[in-house]
Amino acid sequence: MILKVENLRKSYNSKIAVNDVSFEIEKGQIFALLGPNGAGKTTTIKCILGLRKPDSGKILLHGSYAYLPEEKELYRYLTVKKTVQITSQITDNFSSQKALNFLEEFQIPLDEKISNLSHGMMTQTYISLIFAQDADIYFMDEPTWGLDPIMRNRILELIRQLSYEGKTIFYTSHILAEVEKLADTIAIMVNGKIIELDEIDNIKDKYVVCITPKGKNPGGFLYKSTDRENIYIVRKEKAEGVVEPATFDMIFEAIVKGAK
Numbered sequence: 001m002i003l004k005v006e007n008l009r010k011s012y013n014s015k016i017a018v019n020d021v022s023f024e025i026e027k028g029q030i031f032a033l034l035g036p037n038g039a040g041k042t043t044t045i046k047c048i049l050g051l052r053k054p055d056s057g058k059i060l061l062h063g064s065y066a067y068l069p070e071e072k073e074l075y076r077y078l079t080v081k082k083t084v085q086i087t088s089q090i091t092d093n094f095s096s097q098k099a100l101n102f103l104e105e106f107q108i109p110l111d112e113k114i115s116n117l118s119h120g121m122m123t124q125t126y127i128s129l130i131f132a133q134d135a136d137i138y139f140m141d142e143p144t145w146g147l148d149p150i151m152r153n154r155i156l157e158l159i160r161q162l163s164y165e166g167k168t169i170f171y172t173s174h175i176l177a178e179v180e181k182l183a184d185t186i187a188i189m190v191n192g193k194i195i196e197l198d199e200i201d202n203i204k205d206k207y208v209v210c211i212t213p214k215g216k217n218p219g220g221f222l223y224k225s226t227d228r229e230n231i232y233i234v235r236k237e238k239a240e241g242v243v244e245p246a247t248f249d250m251i252f253e254a255i256v257k258g259a260k
């Protein structure tokens with residue numbers, strides 16, 4: 001186990017952002033924290049890394065980490081090259097050569113000022129700095145946000161590569177297709193709580209679509225309602241009425257709607 005979070009709670013004034021969250025991540029795992037806007041994903045990461053003070057709970061993090069924040073902002077007045085130089089001076093286990101290789105691959109002009117880069121290019125620059133670090137666990141808060149589909153796929157490939165090298169990945173996303181392709185374990189977070197946590201195949205295997213007449217609730221998450229029927233996503237063992245297989249998209253949507 002490389003990371004263990006136990007009964008983590010964090011509020012901002014009266015808003016409960018993280019509400020009794022517990023999970024464990026094994027070394028080499030790709031763990032995705034998935035949830036709608038405001039679910040508490042960023043706050044969870046920030047508590048783990050000591051950037052927010054939890055109200056209560058226990059966090060055990062074994063090993064070194066690299067962190068790609070949600071706001072991928074770099075010092076605007078520096079050039080890309082200078083940014084790499086400064087990062088190498090202040091970051092442990094950082095390879096400037098690796099960073100320069102990624103920047104070349106992503107076609108980021110080294111002599112350009114950060115302020116002149118597009119949003120996506122700045123993200124690519126930040127990602128290059130993170131991938132150039134040698135860490136045990138990589139925390140990436142929405143690593144592919146704002147990137148084009150080709151670049152998104154490349155980033156996912158690089159994340160997978162890291163896991164082949166025995167590294168652990170903790171990332172957040174709201175892009176289901178990405179998570180489905182990449183993650184070993186998924187935690188679905190809604191309103192500060194983890195509603196589902198399992199391997200993706202197990203999640204898909206656990207739930208079915210259940211079409212029942214109005215007024216009957218088989219005890220699952222309501223997915224859709226028509227004049228005559230309700231469509232629920234329910235755990236297999238509770239299924240009744242007309243039963244069909246559920247896709248991961250349907251399961252996620254129903255859990256998010258049902259938990260609100």
Ligand SMILES: Nc1ncnc2c1ncn2[C@@H]1O[C@H](COP(=O)(O)OP(=O)(O)OP(=O)(O)O)[C@@H](O)[C@H]1O
Binds near residue numbers: 016036037044
């Ligand atoms: N610094 C803060 N002060 C007050 N409230 C905050 C602060 N940061 C987050 N929150 C609130 O805590 C809740 C969880 O926010 P958080 O950023 O952790 O969610 P998230 O799942 O990362 O969302 P998103 O996917 O939109 O980035 C939200 O209701 C948010 O408004």
